[in-house]
Amino acid sequence: MNELVSSLLKQDLEGIKVILGKDPKAIMQRDEEGTEMASLAAKTGNLEIIKYIVEYSVASFNERDKKGRSCLHYGVESGNLQVVQYLTEKVGLSPVEGDCQGVTPYHLAMDREFLDIKEYFGAYLKADFEDMYQNPIRTGMFPDPSIVRVGEDYYMVNSSFVYFPCIPISHSKDLIHWEVIGHAITNPAWSYLEGLEGGRGYWAPDISYNEGRFYITATYRLNDGGEVLRKQIVVSSDKPEGPYTKPTFIDEDGIDPSIFTDDDGRRYMLLNRGARIFEISKDGTQKLSEPVLLYYGDQKRAPEGPHLLKKDGWYYLFLAEGGTGRGHRISVVRSKNLFGNYETCPYNPIMTQTDMDKTLQCCGHGKPVMTQNNEWYMVYLCNRYIDGKYGILGRETAMDPITWTADGWPIVNNLKGPSVLMKKPSLPEHIFNTSDLDSFEKEELNKEWMTVRSWKEGGICVQNGYLCLKGSRFEMNDIGAENLCLRRQKNFSFDMVVKMKLPKLQEEQNAGVISFYDENTYLKYGIYKNAEDAYELRIFEKIDAVERFAYSQLLPRTGGEYPQEIYLKTQVRNLKRSFFFSMDKKNWIVTGELNNVYYLCSEGIVKGKRFTGATVGLYAFGGSQELYSYFTDFEYISIE
Known part of the structure; x- marks a missing residue:
């Protein structure tokens, strides 16, 4: 541990003064985790130390740690309201500036239940946390609004x-x-x-x-x-x-x-x-x-x-x-x-x-709208990236307020760029009764579902609580592929679970769940029939010219019989995807995991027009022979 870090942790102001008097640039160092000295000082909650560093050292307060967190994030972590007030009012750090994951100091105050800091932020921003909205307002592939x-x-x-x-x-x-x-x-x-x-x-x-x-x-x-x-x-x-x-x-x-x-x-x-x-x-x-x-x-x-x-x-x-x-x-x-x-x-x-390190990137393509209360807003597209590289969710829709200058020009968010947290419009809240659960009890598909290109008559139908897919004649790598039933991936982390009837397969036929970007990049977790007439669960990756089975596992039998129905689960945590199956939705057996599905995004490979985003859903491949596959109890479970 270096000398300055030690003095900061001990809250030894006199020792800090001596060290910085000998070596003023020591304040510009970072600790082993990449945290700035000023942020470490803020985390102690010692107001006198942070005031000395702000007013008498050469520290820069536009620096961020590896997670994109500012000195104010660390000030909130201290729980000291006076430190938070000083950093907000005198240093000018924003309570609503998001880190790489979109977490703001206001979020931290809420999560840590620092009620005095939460109330202060509410008064400072003239908006309680409950009166704020978070960008993007439409997550997943909703580009060009x-x-x-x-x-x-x-x-x-x-x-x-x-x-x-x-x-x-x-x-x-x-x-x-x-x-x-x-x-x-x-x-x-x-x-x-x-x-x-x-x-x-x-x-x-x-x-x-x-x-x-x-x-x-x-x-x-x-x-x-x-x-x-x-x-x-x-x-x-x-x-x-x-x-x-x-x-x-x-x-x-x-x-x-x-x-x-x-x-x-x-x-x-x-x-x-x-x-x-x-x-x-x-x-x-x-x-x-x-x-x-x-x-x-x-x-x-x-x-x-x-x-x-x-x-x-x-x-x-x-x-x-x-x-x-x-x-x-x-x-x-x-x-x-x-x-x-x-x-x-x-x-x-x-x-x-x-700022290329901020949460929302690629912000543009906007259109203004005026509310019935004469407030103005701009909806526009944006991107969020994993590791600063991979926009898995595709381009999303964000929104910020427009103000009109004295000389009659519209500016968005006071020229501060895209917001992470922003005060809600003065409109009555209206929450729709939507759900990411689907038991397919209605006679038509939920409007969140979509297919790649249009389907043929009888290719997709809802009946008796099941979604029935007629197996595609073409593999998913062909632009003639039919009847993929997909939904937008809306979160970086989520679980997808579905129950399906065990299909009656011929060799080379398969059906199951799919993570799909386009015909060049996707992965399937499906049920196959091998040359020995046994059923297998396989994970298949398509990455441009690379086509491979990453994992394969025989489907277990009970008393020599295969189950009539099976649950398939895909667990997604950023670029990592894990695959499980179960007979009862309680006892899950892992099939395999992929640690880097970087290819399910526009930046994954360079080929054609890649302007969309990752989707997830259901598929069936019949090839030259007829195949019908039945699914029910689809769940998309967001992990915040």
């Missing part, structure tokens, strides 16, 4: 790529709690997903409302190699949940369409690069003019995601820039005339993440 308010209801759409039903529509009354209520395309014949590679399909939708009707537009992205790579689709409905009209295609190249209706009732579609605009018919089905460029962008790199807002006589044009990875951002420009010229905001970018 677009939002609209109609009365007291809020509706959001997100990209769905090659998943069906296409383009989820979520509903909220408080902007915090959301429920999927429908999809823009629910007819398999209208999805046009057959033959599309993972990451293609429906990109960056926009939802708008005009004269009693909801309009959703999106880019339809085809595979590379054809004459046409991108088209725009428009659907509409008089109900937010649908059903929506058959997609109308607009043959204009570009991505990220949005629809803007001007005060005179004329309607326009915007597309990238930058923001190009052209007039469309009232029903959104026809292109009436050729596109013209409104503005290319503030940063001048990958400008996309254009949205127009008219307020106080100004046209405000919001753009996503910098690419959808780290460095993503939102910029705004404005003009008194629709077609410009547009002036750039002096505060740009109005939302971005500048």
Whole structure:
């Protein structure tokens, strides 16, 4: 133990002064666990020591430990309210700054039950902990958000790529709690997903409302190699949940369409690069003019995601820039005339993440919304990473408040970047009666379920408390694979449990549970039949060109007979996945574990368009022979 650490732990202020008098830079050292000296001082709870280090040493208070925790995190751990007040008010450290796991000093005060610190934070922030919300507001694969308010209801759409039903529509009354209520395309014949590679399909939708009707537009992205790579689709409905009209295609190249209706009732579609605009018919089905460029962008790199807002006589044009990875951002420009010229905001970018060690990364592609109480918010996409590398959950949806400057510019979260904890909008809380348990008792699937590309008639059905999957003719590595039944992975740590009937298999057929990113990267935990006519549990990995069975275990018999039903459990803890089975859901037997499933994310391999996120669910592979597999009692158990 070095001399300074020893003096800090002993709370020997005079000894600390002597050491720093001889070697001022000693305060910049870290202990064996990577903790800064100033944070160790804060953890002692000794106010005089922390004041001396702040005011008389060369310590820097923008440093963070390996977990991304600030000096204020350690101050809270001391339980000393005076230390917490000093670090908050005099040093300016934030009670709502999250570490790498999104844990803030406010969280720590709650978890440690330091009621005086909790009350202080509530008074300082003017919001009790219960009055805060945590970003992201939509966890898991909910990228490219677009939002609209109609009365007291809020509706959001997100990209769905090659998943069906296409383009989820979520509903909220408080902007915090959301429920999927429908999809823009629910007819398999209208999805046009057959033959599309993972990451293609429906990109960056926009939802708008005009004269009693909801309009959703999106880019339809085809595979590379054809004459046409991108088209725009428009659907509409008089109900937010649908059903929506058959997609109308607009043959204009570009991505990220949005629809803007001007005060005179004329309607326009915007597309990238930058923001190009052209007039469309009232029903959104026809292109009436050729596109013209409104503005290319503030940063001048990958400008996309254009949205127009008219307020106080100004046209405000919001753009996503910098690419959808780290460095993503939102910029705004404005003009008194629709077609410009547009002036750039002096505060740009109005939302971005500048600290690569923070929880929320890749923040951009946003759209503003005003509440019925005249509060303004921006929904935008973000990423969270495991080990700073792997965005397993895909791009998610976050939200922060917009304020308007004295000179009429919108800025997001006072230009502080994405928040982890933020005061809730002044809207009545509305929690939906949703569940991550599914016993398949209804005649239709829960709207959280989706498939890769659309299914054939009879491929998926719910009957007698079971989900019945008709075995796919193609393996999961083929874009012709059918009837995968999936849900978004919404947490870094969770358990997935399902009960299934033991299928009647032919050799090479198999069925079970799957962790799926796309046809290039997935893993299966399924029941197989080997050459000796015995049943086995196998764990199979597909990592680009690598295909391997990681584990294999014979399924035990009782009295010479196989069980009629079996429970399969996948336990997920960040990049580690463990696999178990049970006959009674009480006594679990481990099949195997994988310590690094890095490949179930966009960053896992470099191949094709990897813009989605990890999903989990159920599969059956029949090959050339018929196979039906039955599942029930599906549970997705979040581990906070």
